[in-house]
């Protein structure tokens with residue numbers, strides 16, 4: 001499909017082999033290829049620009065180590081920078097001192113929130129927690145039913161006092177959900193919310209109202225790995241509108257390179273915490289920055305390249 | 310942290326509206342770069358963007374900028390790419406007295422079910438009789454969601470057992486459509502990622518099984534406007550498997566520009582026919598090349 005960074009750099013590096021150090025022209029040529037590869041992986045343009053500038057700076061100033069030739073050096077710098085940004089502030093879920101711990105999900109329409117709610121519930125259950133799912137998307141047709149079916153599959157109780165499809169107040173349901181958890185001794189509450197656009201002020205206010213009603217310990221921003229350049233606008237709009245502590249990347253079982261991970265992590269400084277990779281409830285894992293770095297730029301091949309260079 | 314600081318400083322010109330920029334008299338390198346940036350940030354993609362900018366540069370060199378403005382040239386070139394002459398009509402007329410059959414396909418969560426509901430509304434408003442087929446037997450509550458849409462717009466939905474064979478539900482919906490003499494059958498399918506061979510085979514089978522009765526007259530690929538370069542791979546594979554005849558670009562009411570369809574149309578020749586502009590029943594519109602190009606360039610919408 002796309003030429004990966006390693007394909008691109010392989011050509012550039014052919015001419016570099018055996019040279020002692022990188023000339024300014026070498027660095028420019030390499031930087032151009034890195035730029036294109038990042039753009040084709042859907043890394044947001046402003047992030048690409050800053051990233052490439054940073055790589056150039058380092059490539060220019062760094063002592064060329066004795067162990068590596070200049071080409072290897074560049075690959076290593078790119079890899080290091082990627083992993084640093086992606087994994088900068090990796091951390092685990094924050095649990096409340098006084099249970100229940102409240103986790104709220106937010107994101108665009110169709111990003112995978114409802115599926116993730118059930119995956120997260122199952123995962124927490126398997127770690128000995130007792131989660132309660134709260135159906136606070138009362139807008140999308142049959143969102144409540146979807147959560148109920150998924151909750152049943154996960155063997156997790158679903159709090160769904162309102163039928164949805166436009167009936168009921170999501171803020172009240174979320175609030176009641178936390179009370180219900182306290183009463184029935186569930187130690188984690190996961191609040192599923194309706195999909196909303198970053199530009200929809202009214203819906204964004206609703207999310208903020210839900211947040212204020214339940215004081216979440218964690219707000220997770222759920223984003224589809226196929227998203228393109230708009231990732232940064234949306235990520236920023238949700239950060240301004242409701243705020244969030246961590247990011248979940250979904251649909252990673254597809255063949256999208258997932259540049260959104262890099263874009264969002266670098267624009268917002270919020271770490272990607274979980275990876276969702278399939279429609280089954282067990283297709284869920286902690287996020288691994290190093291795997292994501294190789295996915296974005298096909299670093300698997302790049303490591304081979306280092307050996308050949 | 311260092312990166313983030315630099316980032317906040319680098320976000321200047323984007324979003325300022327390209328056409329305003331182009332009304333400057335002199336086109337310097339920065340302007341060319343900003344043209345390129347505008348296209349890239351709309352998801353048009355590296356190769357189409359570079360080609361377009363190269364063509365613009367040549368035209369400006371040859372024709373100069375007097376007479377026609379660079380603004381008009383850019384708009385023209387983009388419009389040419391989007392190709393206003395393509396046939397964007399929906400093929401919902403059946404063959405030999407049978408109903409027209411529309412198959413809605415795409416990856417997970419793009420808006421297929423919603424688009425089926427909206428499209429049913431449009432057809433009903435044109436005095437056509439419509440029936441829905443719930444061939445997503447996989448996702449939790451997918452059939453209920455489609456049935457809710459059916460109630461909303463006043464058309465029946467044919468459903469099968471959960472976890473059942475999607476091809477037989479589709480077959481059944483079309484059989485029912487033929488038997489009751491409706492004008493159009495709209496078949497909703499489960500979301501599937503294009504790299505899953507088994508699920509793509511299943512989709513091919515849905516189409517083949519339906520066509521034992523009557524041809525599928527329209528296969529609509531639903532693409533989410535937020536989709537990046539992966540949209541190209543989606544379009545290629547779905548076209549291969551079910552011969553896509555049109556694209557629906559959804560969620561254009563957000564901040565995404567949907568520039569990926571430029572590459573999709575250009576490479577595959579499949580026209581964008583409809584756009585989704587919201588979650589309501591009336592939020593479906595025909596694709597307008599002019600409006601789309603204006604939005605890409607940050608004008609109007």
Ligand SMILES: Nc1nc2c(ncn2[C@@H]2O[C@H](COP(=O)(O)OP(=O)(O)OP(=O)(O)O)[C@@H](O)[C@H]2O)c(=O)[nH]1
Nearest residue numbers: 109110111112113114115195251276277278417418
């Ligand atoms: N292949 C794959 N599909 C997924 C994944 N996560 C979710 N999905 C699918 O994506 C579609 C949308 O998922 P939902 O969980 O309904 O998304 P949502 O964000 O709740 O959607 P709205 O409530 O409408 O905003 C469904 O078809 C899910 O089965 C994933 O990791 N991989």
Ligand SMILES: Nc1nc2c(ncn2[C@@H]2O[C@H](COP(=O)(O)OP(=O)(O)OP(=O)(O)O)[C@@H](O)[C@H]2O)c(=O)[nH]1
Nearest residue numbers: 109110417418419420421422423500560585586587
């Ligand atoms: N803002 C906006 N939301 C939309 C649009 N079209 C669909 N949606 C929303 O996107 C989400 C997913 O829509 P669905 O119709 O369920 O998508 P789907 O492709 O059928 O999803 P799966 O069957 O799970 O693959 C829902 O929340 C819809 O309300 C649109 O044009 N604009």
Ligand SMILES: [Mg+2]
Nearest residue numbers: 113114137143
């Ligand atoms: Mg949902």
Ligand SMILES: [Mg+2]
Nearest residue numbers: 421422445451
């Ligand atoms: Mg659907």
